[in-house]
Amino acid sequence: MRKAHAQRAIENFWSKVKEFLRSQETRTYPDLDKAITDALETINLNDIVGWFKPQ
Numbered sequence: 001m002r003k004a005h006a007q008r009a010i011e012n013f014w015s016k017v018k019e020f021l022r023s024q025e026t027r028t029y030p031d032l033d034k035a036i037t038d039a040l041e042t043i044n045l046n047d048i049v050g051w052f053k054p055q
Contacts (some may be wrong), residue, residue: 017036017043024038
């Protein structure tokens with residue numbers, strides 16, 4: 001796997017996490033903590049496989 005391809009997969013991962021976090025509009029640390037956990041739970045195997053498939 002090329003380094004650029006792996007970087008793109010990592011960028012896609014964080015993009016999905018950030019999109020979810022922005023949608024939650026949290027204002028307190030406890031809410032942010034829960035939102036991060038929830039964001040990570042939105043990542044599924046199909047996402048990961050898709051991010052690492054050659055284009």
